[in-house]
Amino acid sequence: MSFENRTYTADVTPGESATIAGWVHEVRDLGGIAFLIVRDKTGKLQVKIEKDEMDEELVESALDVARESVVSFTGDVKEEPRAPTDVELVPEEFELVAPADTELPLDPSGKVDAELPTRLDNRTLDLRKPEVKAIFEIRAEVLRAAREYFRSVGCTEINTPKIVATGTEGGTELFPISYFGEEAFMNQSPQLFKQLMAGSGLERVFEIGPIFRAEEHNTPRHLNEATSIDFEGTFCDHEDAMDVVEGIVVAAYEAVNENCAEQLEALDMADAFEVPEGGFPRLTYEEALDRINATGELDERLVYGDDLSTEAERALGEEIGSHYFIMDWPSEIKPFYIKDYDDDAETSTGFDLMHPSMELVSGGQREHRYDPLVEGFEQQGLDPDEFEYYTKMFKYGMPPHAGWGLGAERLVMTMLGLGNIREAVLFPRDRQRLSP
Amino acid sequence: MSFENRTYTADVTPGESATIAGWVHEVRDLGGIAFLIVRDKTGKLQVKIEKDEMDEELVESALDVARESVVSFTGDVKEEPRAPTDVELVPEEFELVAPADTELPLDPSGKVDAELPTRLDNRTLDLRKPEVKAIFEIRAEVLRAAREYFRSVGCTEINTPKIVATGTEGGTELFPISYFGEEAFMNQSPQLFKQLMAGSGLERVFEIGPIFRAEEHNTPRHLNEATSIDFEGTFCDHEDAMDVVEGIVVAAYEAVNENCAEQLEALDMADAFEVPEGGFPRLTYEEALDRINATGELDERLVYGDDLSTEAERALGEEIGSHYFIMDWPSEIKPFYIKDYDDDAETSTGFDLMHPSMELVSGGQREHRYDPLVEGFEQQGLDPDEFEYYTKMFKYGMPPHAGWGLGAERLVMTMLGLGNIREAVLFPRDRQRLSP
Numbered sequence A, B: 001m002s003f004e005n006r007t008y009t010a011d012v013t014p015g016e017s018a019t020i021a022g023w024v025h026e027v028r029d030l031g032g033i034a035f036l037i038v039r040d041k042t043g044k045l046q047v048k049i050e051k052d053e054m055d056e057e058l059v060e061s062a063l064d065v066a067r068e069s070v071v072s073f074t075g076d077v078k079e080e081p082r083a084p085t086d087v088e089l090v091p092e093e094f095e096l097v098a099p100a101d102t103e104l105p106l107d108p109s110g111k112v113d114a115e116l117p118t119r120l121d122n123r124t125l126d127l128r129k130p131e132v133k134a135i136f137e138i139r140a141e142v143l144r145a146a147r148e149y150f151r152s153v154g155c156t157e158i159n160t161p162k163i164v165a166t167g168t169e170g171g172t173e174l175f176p177i178s179y180f181g182e183e184a185f186m187n188q189s190p191q192l193f194k195q196l197m198a199g200s201g202l203e204r205v206f207e208i209g210p211i212f213r214a215e216e217h218n219t220p221r222h223l224n225e226a227t228s229i230d231f232e233g234t235f236c237d238h239e240d241a242m243d244v245v246e247g248i249v250v251a252a253y254e255a256v257n258e259n260c261a262e263q264l265e266a267l268d269m270a271d272a273f274e275v276p277e278g279g280f281p282r283l284t285y286e287e288a289l290d291r292i293n294a295t296g297e298l299d300e301r302l303v304y305g306d307d308l309s310t311e312a313e314r315a316l317g318e319e320i321g322s323h324y325f326i327m328d329w330p331s332e333i334k335p336f337y338i339k340d341y342d343d344d345a346e347t348s349t350g351f352d353l354m355h356p357s358m359e360l361v362s363g364g365q366r367e368h369r370y371d372p373l374v375e376g377f378e379q380q381g382l383d384p385d386e387f388e389y390y391t392k393m394f395k396y397g398m399p400p401h402a403g404w405g406l407g408a409e410r411l412v413m414t415m416l417g418l419g420n421i422r423e424a425v426l427f428p429r430d431r432q433r434l435s436p
Helices: A056-063 A116-121 A130-152 A191-198 A238-259 A261-266 A285-295 A310-320 A370-379 A384-395 A408-416 B056-063 B116-121 B130-152 B191-198 B238-259 B261-266 B285-295 B310-320 B370-379 B384-395 B408-416
Strands: A017-029 A033-040 A043-050 A070-079 A087-098 A176-179 A182-186 A204-212 A225-234 A282-284 A324-327 A344-348 A351-355 A358-365 A401-407 B017-029 B033-040 B043-050 B070-079 B087-098 B176-179 B182-186 B204-212 B225-234 B282-284 B324-327 B344-348 B351-355 B358-365 B401-407
Touching: A017 A043, A017 A087, A033 A056, A033 A070, A043 A056, A056 A087, A130 A204, A130 A225, A130 A238, A130 A261, A130 A408, A130 B130, A176 B176, A191 A204, A191 A225, A191 A384, A191 A401, A204 B204, A225 A238, A225 A408, A238 A261, A238 A324, A238 A351, A238 A358, A238 A401, A238 A408, A282 A285, A285 A310, A285 A324, A310 A351, A310 A358, A351 A401, A358 A408, A370 A384, A401 A408, B017 B043, B017 B087, B033 B056, B033 B070, B043 B056, B056 B087, B130 B204, B130 B225, B130 B238, B130 B261, B130 B408, B191 B204, B191 B225, B191 B384, B191 B401, B225 B238, B225 B408, B238 B261, B238 B324, B238 B351, B238 B358, B238 B401, B238 B408, B282 B285, B285 B310, B285 B324, B310 B351, B310 B358, B351 B401, B358 B408, B370 B384, B401 B408
Parallel strands: A043 A087, A282 A324, B043 B087, B282 B324
Antiparallel strands: A017 A033, A017 A070, A033 A043, A070 A087, A176 A182, A204 A225, A225 A401, A324 A351, A351 A358, A358 A401, B017 B033, B017 B070, B033 B043, B070 B087, B176 B182, B204 B225, B225 B401, B324 B351, B351 B358, B358 B401
8 A cells, every 4th residue: 555645634624535544542332333543643533433334344354453553544534523623534445554462561542651661661652642742842843943043143053073082071971982992982062062163164053962971860850861952152252142042942932832832732731831031030159149048948058169959959940930040150160161250260151041940051151262271171180182182273263252051851841841851852861771 | 342243244334333353364464554354254354454544553463463363353344446345444443352373283264275184183273264164054054954854744853862772783883882881882873763753653753963883994985973864754665765865855955055155156166056856866776787787887797686886886876977766676785674575575675865976875665564573683693682672662553664864974075076075074083083
C-alpha cells in the first residue's frame, strides 16, 4: 500500500473519502456496532464498524487488532455529532500495517500512570501521549523562536566543536575521551569558541547545541548532557546582554502562546499560560541578600560573599514571583573570564537570570584585555599555555564583548511547570541513565 | 564609552553624526591627509584625518594605531565620491578600544595568502576576511532554510543524545568515553533515536546536530566531527524521503541565492551561483554501473555488487553534471536496518544523493518489522540484546518509515565549490587537529 494519499485525522472532510493511518488508541465494542479510535500525530478519529452491514473479513480483522497496532482505513468521512470530533470514518478497506503486542510496557492512552523511569525507557510509547508529545512540540517551538529572535538582533548561527583538548571553565568536571590515542574531552560550554567568534568579523553569534558536564549531582534540575542556548556579542556590555536574553525568553513564551494552543490544551495549561511582560527586575547581589534575609526563610543570615543556595534562590523567587536578574556579584564568586567593573575591581559584571524556581542563565561582560585574562587563568590554577589558542587572539584586537548561556531544558521546564528536568529531554543522561 | 549608539558602517547616513566601532583595516597616509579604513561586520568605512585642521592629539593617536586594532570614531558622515563607499567620516572623537600587536599571524586584509592550517589556527583573524566570513554566514542561512523546509513538511525538531551506550551502525569506528566509570561512546549518527521518535506520536522529525566518527581517513572531504542534518518520517517510503531531501537541497540553494547576495559577491560567485531545479535524476544502481563503465574512465569495469569508489563517483558525476540519486542498491552493500524491496529481497530501498563531486546523503526506507530487524543485527555480528532499548519498540506498533542523513559541511562545500571540507567548519576536528 502507498501512503501517498494518506490524510491526517485532523484534515478529513465530511462528505469525502479518505485513507487514514495511525495507531489503534481504543476499541469500543458495543455489540452490533463497534468503534475504533485511530490516533495519529494530529489527533484522533472514530472509525465505525457496523458488524452486520460490513464485509465480514474487514469486521473480523479490524476488531482483532491489539491496541497500539498500526492500521490504515479507507472509507467515507461523515458528520456524526456523537463522535468525539463530530466526524467519523465508515471504512471500506482495512489494513493491519504493523501489529502490537497485547502487553505494553506503558499505556499511551494514559489510563494507567507510569513512573518516569518507565516512561524514559519507553519514550516511543510515552510520546504517543498527547501531553508528552506536547512538551516536545513546545520545546521545538521555543528553539525556533529563539533562533528567530537571535537573527532579528543581527546574530549569526555558529557550530563549535564538542571534542576539545582542554576544558573551558576548569570548575566543572569533564568527560574524558580517547581521541586517536590522545586525551580529549567533551566540551562543557562553547564559552571560549563563541568568544573567539565574537572577535571575528561575525561579531554577534549564537549557538544551540549539546553541552556535557560530568558533575556527580543527581537532582530533578541537573543533566549530564543538556542543550545550551548561547549568545556572544561585541561592543555589548552586560546590560546589553541582559536585554538580549530577556528578549529571547519573552519571545519564546510569546511564540508558544501564539503557535501552540493545542499543545497547551493537551497539557491542561491553556488558561494558566502567562507570557512574561519583560522588564524583569534587575536586583544587585546586595539587594538580593537583603531581600532573602528579610524573608526569614533561611536558618542563617546571608552575608556578602556568600553564594546563593537552592534554598536562598527559592525564598527570593517566591518573594519576587517573576523572572528577575541578579547582577553586581562579588568578583570572587564569578568565573575569572567575566570582567569586573572598571571602577570597582571587587564587583563583577556577571549576572544570572532567574526563574522564581531556579537559575536559567549565567552571563556577563567578558575580560577582553590580554594581560588580565592571562592572569585570571593563572589565579584559577590553570596553565595559560594550554589555552594559548584562545588567549593569543586577545592580542590582535579583541573588542569588548558580553554573552550568556541559557539552559534549553530549564527554560522549557519552568515554562511548563515540569517537576523534573528529564521530562524536557527525550533521552536524558544522568549518573544512572546512559540508555536508551 | 558606551556602544549603545554605535552605528554599523553600512548604516551611516550622510549629513548625520555617527559613532562607528570596528577594526583598523588599513591606514593610508598621504602626507597632509590620511585615511583610516575601519571594518565591522557590515563592511568598511573611510575615516578622513586632516592633519593640520584636526585636534593634534586625535591625529597623533589615530595614526599611531596598528592594523586590526579595535577603534571607535565619532564624527560627521559626509558624501565623498572618491571614498570606496561614497561616504566618509570626519572624526571629532577617537578611542583606541583594544590595541593589536604589530605582528599578526595572518593578514585579514587578504594581501598575504595564508595556508589552511594557519587559517584554522587563527580563525578569529581568518573570519575577519569577508570571503571567509561569507562562508559561515551562508552556512547559517543553509541551516535556517533547512529547518524552515522541515517545518513546512510537518516535521518536529528533536535533540537526541550524543553520549550513548552502543554504537548505532557498527560499521564506523566510535570514540570511547569514560562515563562515570562506565564505557560509553560519542554517537556517530542519530539513526536509532530518530527512528524511535518517528514511531512516537511525533511521526516526522528532524535534527541538526553533531556526529562523531573515529574513522582514520584524512581526506579533504572527511571530518571526525561533523554536523548532520537528519530526517525521519512515518508512512514514508524511500521515494518520499528522496522528495524531502531534494526539497531541502533546493530550498537551501534558493535561500542563499535570495538572502546572501553580499556573501556570494564576497566569494566572487554572484554570477556563477546556480540554483538546482530539482527533479534530480534517479538512477538505479545498475544504470549507474552502466554509465560509469561507458565513460571508460576506470581501469576495471564495475560489476554488480561492487561499491562505487571515489573515482567511479567522479566519473559518473562528471557525466551527469548535476545532483542525482542512485537507488536500488544490492542489499548486501547497504546497512541492515534499511529495508529490502518486498518483492525483491536482493535489492535495498537504500539510496544516495550525489553532488557531481561527492556523496551528500545516505537514506532509505527502514526495516520496521521486528523479526527481520533482530535477524539483521545478528547477521551484522551485533548482539541484539545490546540494542533491546531500540528493537523492543518495534513490537508495539512501528509504522513503515524512511529517512536520511545529509552532511551539512558537504552541502556547503559543494554549494560553494570549496576545495577542502575544513573550510566549511569553524574549528574542524581530524586526526591531526584537536585544537583550537
